[in-house]
Amino acid sequence: MTQMTFARAINSGLRRSLDNDPKVVLMGEDIGALGGVFRVTDGLQKDFGKHRVVDTPLAESGIVGTAVGLAYRGYRPVVEIQFDGFVYPAFDQIVSQVAKMHYRSRGTVKMPITIRIPFGGGIGSPEHHSESPEAYFAHTAGLRVVTPASPQDAHTMIQQAISCDDPVVFFEPKRRYHDKGEVDESLDPNSAPPMGRASVVTDGSDVTLVAYGPLVKTARDAATAAADEGVSVEVIDLRSLAPVDFATVEASVRKTGRLVITHEAGQSNGLGAEVAASITERCFYHLEAAPVRVTGFDVPYPYSKVEMHHLPNLDRILDGVDRALGRPNSLSGLEG
Amino acid sequence: MVTDDAGQGGTAAGRDNKTGHQGGAGHSMVQLITPAGERVSHPEYDPWLKDVSDEQLCSLYEDLVVIRRIDKEATALQRQGELGLWPPLLGQEASQVGSVRALRDDDFIFPSYRENGVAYCRGVDLADILRVWRGAASGGWDPYTVNMAIPQIVIGAQTLHATGYAMGIQNDGADSAAIVYFGDGATSEGDVNEAMVFAASFQVPLVFFCQNNHWAISEPVRVQSHTQLVDRGTGFGIPSMRVDGNDVLAVMAATRVALDRARRGGGPTFIEAVTYRMGPHTTADDPTRYRDANELEDWAAKDPIGRVHALLDRKGLFTEEFETGVRTKADAVARELRAGCIGMPDPEPLDVFKHVYSTPNSWLDRQQDHYSRYLATFGDPEVATQEEGAR
Numbered sequence: 255m256t257q258m259t260f261a262r263a264i265n266s267g268l269r270r271s272l273d274n275d276p277k278v279v280l281m282g283e284d285i286g287a288l289g290g291v292f293r294v295t296d297g298l299q300k301d302f303g304k305h306r307v308v309d310t311p312l313a314e315s316g317i318v319g320t321a322v323g324l325a326y327r328g329y330r331p332v333v334e335i336q337f338d339g340f341v342y343p344a345f346d347q348i349v350s351q352v353a354k355m356h357y358r359s360r361g362t363v364k365m366p367i368t369i370r371i372p373f374g375g376g377i378g379s380p381e382h383h384s385e386s387p388e389a390y391f392a393h394t395a396g397l398r399v400v401t402p403a404s405p406q407d408a409h410t411m412i413q414q415a416i417s418c419d420d421p422v423v424f425f426e427p428k429r430r431y432h433d434k435g436e437v438d439e440s441l442d443p444n445s446a447p448p449m450g451r452a453s454v455v456t457d458g459s460d461v462t463l464v465a466y467g468p469l470v471k472t473a474r475d476a477a478t479a480a481a482d483e484g485v486s487v488e489v490i491d492l493r494s495l496a497p498v499d500f501a502t503v504e505a506s507v508r509k510t511g512r513l514v515i516t517h518e519a520g521q522s523n524g525l526g527a528e529v530a531a532s533i534t535e536r537c538f539y540h541l542e543a544a545p546v547r548v549t550g551f552d553v554p555y556p557y558s559k560v561e562m563h564h565l566p567n568l569d570r571i572l573d574g575v576d577r578a579l580g581r582p583n584s585l586s587g588l589e590g
Numbered sequence: 591m592v593t594d595d596a597g598q599g600g601t602a603a604g605r606d607n608k609t610g611h612q613g614g615a616g617h618s619m620v621q622l623i624t625p626a627g628e629r630v631s632h633p634e635y636d637p638w639l640k641d642v643s644d645e646q647l648c649s650l651y652e653d654l655v656v657i658r659r660i661d662k663e664a665t666a667l668q669r670q671g672e673l674g675l676w677p678p679l680l681g682q683e684a685s686q687v688g689s690v691r692a693l694r695d696d697d698f699i700f701p702s703y704r705e706n707g708v709a710y711c712r713g714v715d716l717a718d719i720l721r722v723w724r725g726a727a728s729g730g731w732d733p734y735t736v737n738m739a740i741p742q743i744v745i746g747a748q749t750l751h752a753t754g755y756a757m758g759i760q761n762d763g764a765d766s767a768a769i770v771y772f773g774d775g776a777t778s779e780g781d782v783n784e785a786m787v788f789a790a791s792f793q794v795p796l797v798f799f800c801q802n803n804h805w806a807i808s809e810p811v812r813v814q815s816h817t818q819l820v821d822r823g824t825g826f827g828i829p830s831m832r833v834d835g836n837d838v839l840a841v842m843a844a845t846r847v848a849l850d851r852a853r854r855g856g857g858p859t860f861i862e863a864v865t866y867r868m869g870p871h872t873t874a875d876d877p878t879r880y881r882d883a884n885e886l887e888d889w890a891a892k893d894p895i896g897r898v899h900a901l902l903d904r905k906g907l908f909t910e911e912f913e914t915g916v917r918t919k920a921d922a923v924a925r926e927l928r929a930g931c932i933g934m935p936d937p938e939p940l941d942v943f944k945h946v947y948s949t950p951n952s953w954l955d956r957q958q959d960h961y962s963r964y965l966a967t968f969g970d971p972e973v974a975t976q977e978e979g980a981r
Contacts, residue, residue, distance in 0.1 A: 279761070305761050311791055316750055316784035323754020326698075326739065327762075331754075347781075350744050351751070358728040359740050361945040395946055395954075419948045450952070497953035 255438050261294050261431040263405035264370075266439055267412035268295065268332065272302050275330060278416060280307045281317055282334030282370075291336055292372060292431055314344035321367050322351050330366045332416055338373040338425075339382030339555075345390070352421045353396030368415045372428035373401075374468040374518050376565055378558040385555050386519035388467075391423045392496035392528075399496040400449045401425035403470035405435035407453075407493065413443040422449075425495075427468035452499035454506065458488030461575050462506040464515045464529055466492040469566060473516060476571040487575060495525055503529065504536045511542035512578040516566045521549040548574035617820045619864060620844060621834040625892045627900020635843040642839065644907055650691065650838050651898045652916045654683045657707035658895060659920035661869075663927050664706070664720065668873040672931050673723045677704045681836070681868030684894030685801045687711060688841025689863070692849060693769065698759075699738040700752035700770040702745070704801075708771065712736045716923065717930030726934055746772055746779035749798065753785045756794035756858075767852035769797040769845070775806025777822050778814045786826040786860070795852035797845060798823060798860040801835060803867035808880040823860025835863030836894040866892075939971045 258266070271278045280295060280302075286309040289296030299307035310317050314335060321331035335341045341348075348369065355365045375384030392399045398420055402408040408426070415422035447453065455470065456477045465473035470491045477487035488506050492498055507513050513533055515526035530545035548566045556564050566574075576583035622639070623629055642650075661678050668676040679686065686707035693699070701708055709719050714731050721730035722741060729740030742748035752770035759766055776782050777800060789796050802819050804811050815822065823830030829851065833840045841863055848859035866889040870877050902908040943958040968974040 311784070311787045313780075313784040313787060315781055316753075316788050319747065319750025319781060319784070320754030320757060320788055323700075323751040323756070323768075324758045325754075326733070326751060327755045327758030329758055329761075343780075346744065347747065347750065351747055354728070356948055357945045359733060359945075360727055360729060361948065362729075362732040362734065363740075364948055398947075398951075497951055499952070501952075 255436045257434055258405055258437050259431065260405045260408050260427075260433050260435070261292055263409040263435070263437045264294050264412050264426065265296055265298070266437070267409040268298060269301075270439075271332070271413050271416045272298065272306060275417075277328060278306070278330045278332060279324060280332045280334070281310050281321060282308075283310060283312055283317075283336050285309060285334050290334060292428065294370075294426070294431075295334065314340055314342075315347050318344040318347040318352060318367075318369065322347065322355065322365065325355075325365050325367050326363060330368075330416055332368040332370060335369065335371045337383045338371055338385040338387055341371055341387060348391070348397070348423070349394050353394050356420070357396060364419050365421045366416070366419050367421045368412070368418075368424050369421070370412075370424045370426060372431075373425045374427050374429060375555060375561050376429040376468065378561075381555065381557070384561065386517065386550065388423075388425055388495050389519060389524050392525060396421065397496060398422045398450070398494070399425065400494045401427065401467040402493065403427065403430070403455075403465075403467055403491045405433070405437045406441075409437050409439065410441055410443045410446040411449045411493070414446070414449040417443065418449075425467060429468050430471065433471070450494045450497065450499060452493055452502040453491045454488060454502065455491045456487065456489035458486040458510065460486040460510055461512040461514060461578050462488050462490060462503065462510045463571070463575065464490045464492060464503060464513065466495060466517065466525070469516050469518060472566065472568055473571060476568045476575070479568060480572060480575055485575060485579065492525075498525075498529060498532070500529075500532050500536060503533055507533055508537050508540045511540055513541065513545040514548060514571070514574045514578050515545065516548040516571055516574065518550045518565055520552040521547055522552050524549060543578050543580060546574045546578045617818055617830070617832040617862075619832045619834055620840045621837050622839040622843065623837045623897050623901055625836075625897050627897045627904055629839075629901055629904075635840065635847070638843040638846040639839055642842070644905060647898070647902065647905075648907060648912060650687060650842075651895070651902060652919060653687045653691070653707075653711055654838065654895045654898060655916050656920045656923050657683050657687065657710055659924050660706065660710060660716075660719075660927055663924040664723070665869075665873060667720070667928065667931055668723070673720060673873075674725045675872050675874060676723050677706075677872045678869035679704050679707050681866045681889065681894070682801055682803055683707055684838040684898075685835040685841055685863040685865045688838040689769065689771075689797075689799050689845045689861075692842050692845035694766065695737065696764075696766040697737065697849070698752075698755055698766070698768045700748040700755070700768065701739065701741055702748065702771050702773065702776070703741040703743050704773070705741070705771045709736075709738065712738045714738065715930070716927045717934055720927065720931045721934065724931060724934060726937055746776035746782040746785075748772070749776070749782045749785035750788070752796055753789045753794060756789065756796040756852075757792055760792065760794050765853045767795040767797060767849050769799055769849075771799050771801065773806065774800065774802040774804065774811045774814055774819055775809065776800070777819050786823065786828060786858075789858040790826045790828050793855070793857035795855075796858040797848040797852060798828070798858060799845070800860065800862050801865055802862050803865050805867050805871070805877075805881070807871040807875060808877075818862070820860065820862040823862075826860075828858050828860045829856075830860040830862070832862045832864065835865030836892050836897070838894060838898060865894075939965060
């Protein structure tokens with residue numbers, strides 16, 4: 255076990271993938287000498303060369319589109335989109351090409367491409383640097399979408415994503431890049447829990463609280479605070495957003511009877527809606543209350559002086575937990 | 591012979607009015623067979639055709655004719671309801687045959703949706719060429735058996751794939767190359783421009799083969815570009831050529847020049863093949879709404895097949911026996927195409943779920959399971975798909 259930051263854990267996972275498979279190539283803007291704007295690829299070009307860690311021209315569609323061609327040739331490209339808000343120029347290549355090529359080619363052409371995207375807010379950045387576009391990709395057939403919430407998961411899941419024969423959009427919670435945790439670098443990604451599986455990170459019995467990415471830490475803190483008030487919250491880290499491991503969530507809700515979902519992305523048509531609907535379909539008669547969503551608002555990501563009003567924090571999550579439990583809360587007395 | 595546009599023969603006026611005469615003389619256009627079938631010498635390009643014997647010239651002619659026959663048969667199949675849609679390549683035969691026949695087997699092709707002549711020359715199974723247009727699949731063939739990607743309908747998207755593939759060739763240290771086909775309209779797309787940026791920056795072994803057929807559905811090429819399209823390649827620092835796209839030898843020579851550069855580590859080349867889409871954009875299009883019949887006549891006089899016919903005639907090679915042989919071959923291919931189309935098995939209902947992922951997916955597996963149960967409630971699965979319902 256080694257103490258390391260979230261960013262370093264991804265770096266170490268990338269290094270292992272580069273070491274283990276000569277077909278793995280990294281592509282992106284500023285990922286070479288600079289090591290990426292978040293230093294996630296620090297030192298990799300120096301050690302693996304400019305043909306395996308490629309500084310690309312500033313063209314996101316170009317980065318993803320050339321990755322498709324490399325995959326056609328048998329490579330496993332790992333592309334870095336510098337910030338969430340800059341992925342949209344590549345949207346066509348991701349949605350129409352990366353996601354569909356296996357289907358369109360009747361299974362003859364594999365697209366083992368990993369698209370790394372730092373996402374989420376809370377870092378005081380100007381616009382376009384703090385977005386949560388995961389629902390667009392989770393809604394796209396042919397893609398897998400995952401997001402790790404701990405340094406250990408970051409380390410193993412990036413390796414699992416790279417070795418997956420299907421394309422994976424890999425969201426990295428950027429405000430957790432500097433958080434430290436214990437990482438077992440020797441852990442074989444094949445024997446670690448698969449990236450598609452959700453994880454119960456805090457056991458509880460009164461309410462199931464579903465989170466992913468940057469809000470897993472917030473959700474755990476909320477569970478600790480709730481415990482002080484005598485409420486037992488079970489926290490689930492989804493890890494995979496497409497597909498969602500509903501079996502794990504369902505098992506928890508059958509036990510607690512109450513469901514709260516939290517994410518930074520805006521509420522409408524978000525992941526929370528899918529989780530609420532699917533869990534309601536699967537275990538309606540085990541629910542004691544309607545599922546509750548605690549999310550960002552349906553606004554463009556706001557400027558930094560007000561971003562903390564947009565982002566769910568510990569108290570807003572606890573308020574949601576109170577709603578699920580029918581305890582006094584901010585909406586008490588409101589109907590519907 | 592090097593000509594400018596005005597020297598291409600025919601009356602230029604109608605063409606210039608409608609489709610534009612972009613940017614003045616600019617690059618000259620390479621032509622080795624005149625529309626009248628005269629083989630004109632060219633010191634720079636002739637060396638690249640030294641091995642083209644009379645026999646090969648005859649074989650090029652056969653491909654041109656067979657492809658036109660395929661196109662005609664497929665159009666008929668569409669009219670008869672056997673295909674949902676077909677994008678005719680009438681008039682572009684020389685651009686397709688001349689370029690694909692310059693390739694080695696280990697070169698890799700990224701086509702748009704109109705390169706059905708390229709697919710034929712590459713050895714793609716005839717039924718596979720029609721599979722997409724019959725709606726029996728989204729991609730017709732296994733790209734790795736012929737080293738040709740499946741058709742690309744998103745305009746220009748494949749140029750980036752070809753560039754990435756060529757980056758892979760470069761990484762592998764191989765001496766093969768990639769070629770990407772696209773049209774005049776595609777040169778306006780961001781992806782094509784980004785592809786040229788990447789290809790030039792990394793000096794990858796790639797041929798950008800632009801068939802300027804003068805029309806992007808109803809939009810003439812002047813809407814796409816204020817300069818000759820070939821200038822776009824030059825602007826990215828990519829060596830660029832402008833050739834008569836209705837001249838199979840000029841196209842072949844230019845493609846060989848480009849491939850040789852690619853194999854020797856000289857990076858990408860841009861070729862503008864100046865040709866003309868004699869038919870509609872697709873069988874769903876009506877070009878009489880937007881273009882003059884005069885223009886069509888001008889280009890008919892520059893037909894890619896007619897001029898090789900005339901050249902073979904001059905050489906005494908166009909015998910009755912040869913002509914009969916080519917026609918017999920074309921008819922046989924057309925029959926095989928038709929039989930392959932009509933005999934193509936329909937996909938199974940649950941094929942709708944197939945190949946979305948290469949690994950199991952819990953969401954999709956559940957949907958497939960539920961839909962299977964639903965289908966099982968019907969005696970005949972086809973009944974389940976009637977829009978008005980069976981209940």
